[in-house]
Amino acid sequence: MLLLIRIASAARPFYYLPLWQQYNGTVTLHVKTAGDPRALVSSVREAVRGVDATVPVFDVKTMEEQLLVALLPARLAGTLLGAFGLLALLLATVGIYGVMAYSVAQRRVEIGVRLALGAAPRRVLLLVIGRAVRLGLGGVALALPMGWLTGAALRSFLYGVTPLDPQVFVTTALVMFCVAVGAAAVPAIRASRLDPGAALRHE
Numbered sequence: 001m002l003l004l005i006r007i008a009s010a011a012r013p014f015y016y017l018p019l020w021q022q023y024n025g026t027v028t029l030h031v032k033t034a035g036d037p038r039a040l041v042s043s044v045r046e047a048v049r050g051v052d053a054t055v056p057v058f059d060v061k062t063m064e065e066q067l068l069v070a071l072l073p074a075r076l077a078g079t080l081l082g083a084f085g086l087l088a089l090l091l092a093t094v095g096i097y098g099v100m101a102y103s104v105a106q107r108r109v110e111i112g113v114r115l116a117l118g119a120a121p122r123r124v125l126l127l128v129i130g131r132a133v134r135l136g137l138g139g140v141a142l143a144l145p146m147g148w149l150t151g152a153a154l155r156s157f158l159y160g161v162t163p164l165d166p167q168v169f170v171t172t173a174l175v176m177f178c179v180a181v182g183a184a185a186v187p188a189i190r191a192s193r194l195d196p197g198a199a200l201r202h203e
Helices: 002-008 037-051 063-070 072-106 108-116 121-153 166-192 196-202
Strands: none
Touching: 063 072, 072 108, 072 121, 072 166, 108 121, 121 166
16 A cells, blocks of 8 residues: 555655665665666676675566556556446446337337338337437436546546546447447347237237
8 A cells, every 4th residue: 555655646856865874774776777677687786796795685676567566456456446347337238238128028019010000120220229329328428427526536546547538438438328229239120020910919
């Protein structure tokens, strides 16, 4: 948690003192390299040994490895939230499919009458898809303000992204809209292929 707080905090000025003025048993040596850092580990050890042979060099990490350790809790939290998001998306897909399938079943006779009176299957398909579009737009209209509020509340936990990124909001809205239409596609196709005679006899 301490590493997370330090990463999330704003940059602060630092100053360095000679070790003999402020002794610390554990000293971190930062080495800037132009190539592969791992290839220079032995050279750094030799350089330190040349200054003081009694100083051990241990726990050597590249900056990428250090950041992986520091960001591990955030990555785990992001993965967990992403898994919950996918689960919620799956549940939404199943829910919309169930609602549309139930709606088609309830309007079976009406659809049969429309087809018997000469309505084109394409019109019936658009009728069912149109309702799914309205559901999708309603979901997007409710989700965007909630996403804005959630992003503002989680501002301090985000790294490298802004909580109100327009690209994220637009992509999310498109995904939700496509899920709504896709979930309604199967009931809509079934409705467009309904046999008018069978529907009327069912009543």
